[in-house]
Amino acid sequence: MAGSSFGTLFRITTWGESHGKGIGVVVDGCPAGLSLNEEDIQLFLDRRKPGQNKYTTQRQEADAVEILSGVFEGRTTGTPISLMVFNKDQRSKDYSDIASYYRPGHADYGFDQKYGFRDYRGGGRSSGRETIGRVAAGAIASKLLGELGIQVTAYTKSIGMVECDPAHFDRSRILNSKLYMPDEEAEERALLFLDECIEKQTSSGGMVECLVEHMKPGIGEPVFDKLDACLGKALFSIGAVKAVEIGDGLAVSRSMGHENNDQFTELSPAPADASQTESGTRRAQKAANHAGGILGGISDGSNILIRAAFKPTPSISRAQTALFQDGTCHEIRIKGRHDPIIVPRAVVVVEAMTAITILDLLLWNMTATLDKLHRIYD
Amino acid sequence: MAGSSFGTLFRITTWGESHGKGIGVVVDGCPAGLSLNEEDIQLFLDRRKPGQNKYTTQRQEADAVEILSGVFEGRTTGTPISLMVFNKDQRSKDYSDIASYYRPGHADYGFDQKYGFRDYRGGGRSSGRETIGRVAAGAIASKLLGELGIQVTAYTKSIGMVECDPAHFDRSRILNSKLYMPDEEAEERALLFLDECIEKQTSSGGMVECLVEHMKPGIGEPVFDKLDACLGKALFSIGAVKAVEIGDGLAVSRSMGHENNDQFTELSPAPADASQTESGTRRAQKAANHAGGILGGISDGSNILIRAAFKPTPSISRAQTALFQDGTCHEIRIKGRHDPIIVPRAVVVVEAMTAITILDLLLWNMTATLDKLHRIYD
Amino acid sequence: MAGSSFGTLFRITTWGESHGKGIGVVVDGCPAGLSLNEEDIQLFLDRRKPGQNKYTTQRQEADAVEILSGVFEGRTTGTPISLMVFNKDQRSKDYSDIASYYRPGHADYGFDQKYGFRDYRGGGRSSGRETIGRVAAGAIASKLLGELGIQVTAYTKSIGMVECDPAHFDRSRILNSKLYMPDEEAEERALLFLDECIEKQTSSGGMVECLVEHMKPGIGEPVFDKLDACLGKALFSIGAVKAVEIGDGLAVSRSMGHENNDQFTELSPAPADASQTESGTRRAQKAANHAGGILGGISDGSNILIRAAFKPTPSISRAQTALFQDGTCHEIRIKGRHDPIIVPRAVVVVEAMTAITILDLLLWNMTATLDKLHRIYD
């Protein structure tokens, strides 16, 4: 409850700083019996690993994960899963001069106001390395959702002005492209734009989109733990996110009711008993999905579509005006190894936080009806 | 923890349905010693009351609040404050036919999938009347923040395509205009547009903006209970919100680092001891506020600026295609008394949720340093 | 989270003071589909109603409960159930002199130290009337457990030195005796002892025992939310409880391992498939139940047996030494209408808190295995 935990039933607690001994997460409440090994988690961590190409920080970290508890004979035991990554390439000296001033666009000033002092090495706890714990936990959540047939997929939606065209969506590109963009042509333009950013000693913002397919209906708790409210918190808790959209997002403010309401469509004949949902109706079909799969805070079984807007990396080489502890301002230039764009490495973080949120609410929903209690306890 | 509570230390729990006996909220964790009476709360509730003009539902409700506990001799006692409003004008018969089908754009289908059946009268728990509890609790949070000098102000930012011009911002208009818009000229155009919506049997979306002035720095808990993450959840938990923005919001995705970073500016000489903040520096000044007052999830003492995008009211008179329990679809027309636009009545809901969130995190921050413990316990 | 809520998934929030407008509870997280009406709850409240005989306070309260939300067409909807009882017989004048001093054995001094002042009328929030909310919520939890075959039964175990003899246990007496004692002979002696207490202007302590039959195995969350830890908190949260025991309780400290370990016994042949528990074994049988049905914080399927020790009512007519606000001490005599013994009216409170705790952990356990997820979502 002190800020470093997320989720109610599937609950993660992250710890660690950029330049401390390591980064970790404790996952409590993972159901027992899930097959799990370190490779399952490493595949996710490799997607956010630094040093992959010139568009990411040149810090060299293997980010090799170790499972310290909660797995026995290849399966989760129901007890806390402790995961850890050691920091290897901590060049703290890069940051020694940051101790004396507050950088524009960073959390430096807020941390000092809150705690009276701060770990100034590489952002300390506010570093992007904190997301390692989220991604490791998200790998577990994704695997568990996969067992139920639910698939969570995030990708780069836009970088600066360059936006993917849904018509060119190529799912196979996502994990095999430098920028995790599903549109080849857009990625080519984005790479040129990023080269320009590097040359100009600045950075770029962008959008990450996340798609959840084969979602179960009925997930989300009215009224404060709505599915969209929990997803909103999950994505806003990622550093640098300044806006979150569900479905049509901002555009709904300029829409009209008859355009925005997703009309239902006739169901095809029921193929078999298996197609019957709990309440006796077949899964609803809609003519459109402006709602992004969530109505009244509850999933309707359509695909969920959410987006997060990331601000440009605040660490840029260009001269900036910093505030010093004595209250004066001076020009500074930030050294160190920084990404010209946060978005590609944030893709897997968005996917992880989405998976964690959905799994947590899916567990929660198991207690929604007396009928479900009978199914478990009779 | 079961979805109807919000906040950690200042914690509200709402209850009630549109057509039940009433609507209420229990506010637990309100500090003792705040002067409070029913009039303080009624002023807030009157801003969301139905039937104010032709742009809101014609349901007639006084929504007179009663304080049932937690206040003694005009001051809060530190124990739970129970607030209640009785429903008066419940015409349940308006809704009898809704029982048999799922309306487009509504939570009907999701509720049935989740709970096996639903209270179909006027949306039940998913009705906008649920926000009465939030607004009542928000009145208390706002009053308490006011005691510390923090002011929370929400208003209508846009309706459909009609947007307020910041240059025409007139604070005095907000509470004295039909649509709670601070720009007179924009409101006139918005009213014309809403007349058109009514005529066309449809509804409109819009945006609400909220400004927090004289904010304390250091508020917000890294990493999952960031101030923006908690605000994001707070606003997304309001029905019909499909996007939330902090500061520049979505625009940051198209911005560059040197544009988006708020540069610090030299402080004016310290006027007196009172201007010293805790860590020995004077309050930081910035040349811009693209960040909307939050960096790394912690307030920096600038104004906080957030926005929520509301979808058009899903209840429209126009013919629509509903799903029936037997799996077939048919044309329906929704009767009942509905708003052509949610936004004006949602303004005070956004203000309430913002105030509750900020107060909760302000309380939380009181335990951030050993120095603060000494200040309370020595 | 601010002290007036209990439980995680089945979560209750109580409010109200002894001499305010009323007392209530919001029950959030009750599964949908449970048949429920006001009579179900009234039966429980009548067991703690004052004025039943000369051994309870002479305050006259019908304590008639009203269901304000969460039930539709006779069944719970899954949304918050708000329950309320109005205070009728509030003779606040009885308490006017209490404002100026702190009574021995009461919470007066602590409340003033905590909140700076207090609602001095009849104990305010620390009054026994606060338990009305618990009992009302407990009626719901008990009914739901009953649907699963689990039965919770509390009774008076001892009053002063007078203890029930297990050999004389007569279940049918419990609800039909003045003191809720299952042993007729013990009750006769207890009544004589209480007459003596009244005559001597003093009060008596006693024990309440609670038995849970047909318990499911596997309930309780290691390591901090053990079943016994949650029950311990539940019972200690009842005012006047100074000790809690599980199974053999205190006696285990004087026991030896070979005496205290409950040996397993051979199972009788499995009668049918229905007798198979989840993990493929039949329900374990034990030769004894020193453990009171809980090992390692998890139920083993045996009966659960817990006890709570209640202190004597602190309000006695005899002269006592009170602390006044000016720091001096003076002799006072407490007027008002008080019970010479808390225990009989506390029986149903213990039963209620036990039922709430067990139901909450039963819901929680539904998410313990991947297999259970498949049973709900496949």
Next chain:
Amino acid sequence: MAGSSFGTLFRITTWGESHGKGIGVVVDGCPAGLSLNEEDIQLFLDRRKPGQNKYTTQRQEADAVEILSGVFEGRTTGTPISLMVFNKDQRSKDYSDIASYYRPGHADYGFDQKYGFRDYRGGGRSSGRETIGRVAAGAIASKLLGELGIQVTAYTKSIGMVECDPAHFDRSRILNSKLYMPDEEAEERALLFLDECIEKQTSSGGMVECLVEHMKPGIGEPVFDKLDACLGKALFSIGAVKAVEIGDGLAVSRSMGHENNDQFTELSPAPADASQTESGTRRAQKAANHAGGILGGISDGSNILIRAAFKPTPSISRAQTALFQDGTCHEIRIKGRHDPIIVPRAVVVVEAMTAITILDLLLWNMTATLDKLHRIYD
């Protein structure tokens, strides 16, 4: 929220199994600015270390703690403190035969019923080694309480029938005696009794008492998070605890009101302004402390006195009847390295859980009044 976390504002999350890679804890919400190093924590861990003498398991573990995060330049930063101890002497083969049956007095059967299988090596998560995380976190809480002048001291109260005599209480013995007993003569008798237990291949129960001195008044949240309710949960969450007492504990059930009420006594003249407590009165004095420092769930500034009854170690060498997976029962003898008495090593665990609980509620109480908000934010 999934069982391995404790506390609201000062929140600990433990992880690890007896025979996994290690044991750890994440402490979130520790105020910034506390001086802290590994030696502070090691001193506490050494008190529960195995292999200290023949009355504890012969497993050899240095239990050397490592601080992995949350401390910078010798002070806590306000971010999560991750602490870890590696397991060294894991002889898993000792336990291979345990996989096939359920031991009497152990959690084996419950874990299997809950999770479908278990980590059978040395009890897995239900091992006493889990308490390493609690003790490490408790060292931090104790140090922080010490900064405010609050002292927490636990000791062995009784072993079997041998009880310490309060008249022989010698505080200096506690940390310098084999059994952490403050009464030399009692310890001598206890050692003889334990030799007898070892010879008879059995084990003994006992009591741990904990004393909190210089406690602040006003701590504890009515009504469910009473100080005694939270302490009760804290102690019952320790494996093997079957009863918890506050103050006079069980004896209150046989007491009468005029005996049990602690009368107030005249205050000595106020020495200085510093002796004024918040509400304008000097600290109350009482003629007795039957209440153990807690009334109505709130501390009254007297010493807090609590006790926990521990059952005998369930692992004994003597022949016992175990349940096998096929439903049959057979005689088994438990091998491995076990303590004949849990109590001496549990002393520091009780002290740790008490310190954690009190600190958590002390932080919580900082938000109890508007006056306190002004003290922090003006």
